[in-house]
Amino acid sequence: MNAAAEGAGPYKGSASLSPSQQDYLKQIFLLNDTSRGATTQLLAERIGVRPASVTGMLKRLAEEGLVERAPYRAVHLTETGRRIAVELVRHHRLLEAFLSRTLGYRWDEVHEEAEALEHVISERFEQKVAELLADPDRDPHGDPIPTRELALEEDQHLRTLALLPKGSRGTIRRVTLQDQDALNLVERLDLLPGRAIEVAGIHPDGISLLVGGSRFLVPSLLAAHLLVDVAPHPSSTPPKKREGAGRPVTHEQ
């Protein structure tokens, strides 16, 4: 028996999972509402291992009843697997909020630290932090924090900036990026959650934005990861759904 992963894992009720297994479940969860789903390759990229390793781990997870899979197809979580994944997402986002609010981390520093801590904190720690922060419902990037009961609010009313028509007004609510450089850019452009914006124009390489009086171009790559709460009374064109443009929004945490 290998006692590698002590430290109360989020899954109570069975031999607890290794941090590695937890990571797989989390990434499968985060990729599941994505256009392509949780494919071997995407998982490999996210987790930082080779595709062959993913196949191997998925087999083990399937044996343990945490995922369902058919060879050459995207994987899905079982209910048990989903619960573990959401618990981990709760840990991660709570920790991000905590690091930012209580320890004064910069918003672009929180992700990495939370990534390491999420596997290790106990139920008690989670509870104490939630208490201390009065049950926050958003992390510093605007991502919703699953409740204690693991209910995860879906931001259905939010729209990707990349897909908004010219003239739309709204407020930035989420920044679904992890890359340090990209986050720095978002900060320099002052596009943090809460910021009111207006789409001034659409160009092949990005979106022209009006923010607090000034105007600049947001590269498409970035715009795809800015989720906007569109204002009810847009200046001119009523916001209507557009499809097929830009890249799919992946709800990374």
Place this chain on the structure above:
Amino acid sequence: MNAAAEGAGPYKGSASLSPSQQDYLKQIFLLNDTSRGATTQLLAERIGVRPASVTGMLKRLAEEGLVERAPYRAVHLTETGRRIAVELVRHHRLLEAFLSRTLGYRWDEVHEEAEALEHVISERFEQKVAELLADPDRDPHGDPIPTRELALEEDQHLRTLALLPKGSRGTIRRVTLQDQDALNLVERLDLLPGRAIEVAGIHPDGISLLVGGSRFLVPSLLAAHLLVDVAPHPSSTPPKKREGAGRPVTHEQ
């Protein structure tokens, strides 16, 4: 290459160590100023593995220049190894202080959580916590917290309660226990760090103690783990060193 242990370890300047290796170094450090020193068996007990596993790991650590050893002898840390160990002890005790003061853990709950977190927190986390707590120099058990520069104050003036002569007065400063039940008992007896006490009598099975007006017997096993700051003017007998009685004090953390 195996990326198992990401999460900034405390050792900056080489491929970082696995949590397991870190644990070995820490326990070697904690056992080193003990009577028996860091023997294979004691290490095995503390770490929770079989002696054969200890031998194996010590070989690896020796190859990496972190310990020095001769077969069938107790191990010692090299300077490099010691630095890593002390860094870990700093993490641990800072975390205990943090969990207790900031998150409101009970003093007997902090150890286990700190044990898991200490391997995972970054330099930055350590710094932020130290800041938040204004560089505390003791953890909730009274154990000294190594400074940022890794200087560790030794409590040379503290004496084991088990070895104090009758009539000694003083203040409890450290409780070097980890066992949950024992800690609970210490709490029930109200023998937390800071408590003023007087030795009312010495019995074969323990020490009779005067604490805040009441008097009770502290079992020898417990008394060996209570470190007392002896008052300069004892009521009668001047405190003098006694040897050979009681069990050796192990400076557990």
Place this chain on the structure above:
DNA sequence: GAAAAAAGTTAGCCGATCCTAATCGAGCTC
């Protein structure tokens, strides 16, 4: 719809860390 490209899988291997069982060495007893 055939061929090429991309994605996924299998087989075989490695290193880390643990285990058990068997052997070896150190140090105390008489």
Place this chain on the structure above:
DNA sequence: GAGCTCGATTAGGATCGGCTAACTTTTTTC
């Protein structure tokens, strides 16, 4: 100082989670 006992080590093995290389399946391209 010959034994005996206990602690330490060695030998051999398991498991976990990664890797590369080679092969298979799916998807895309023309």
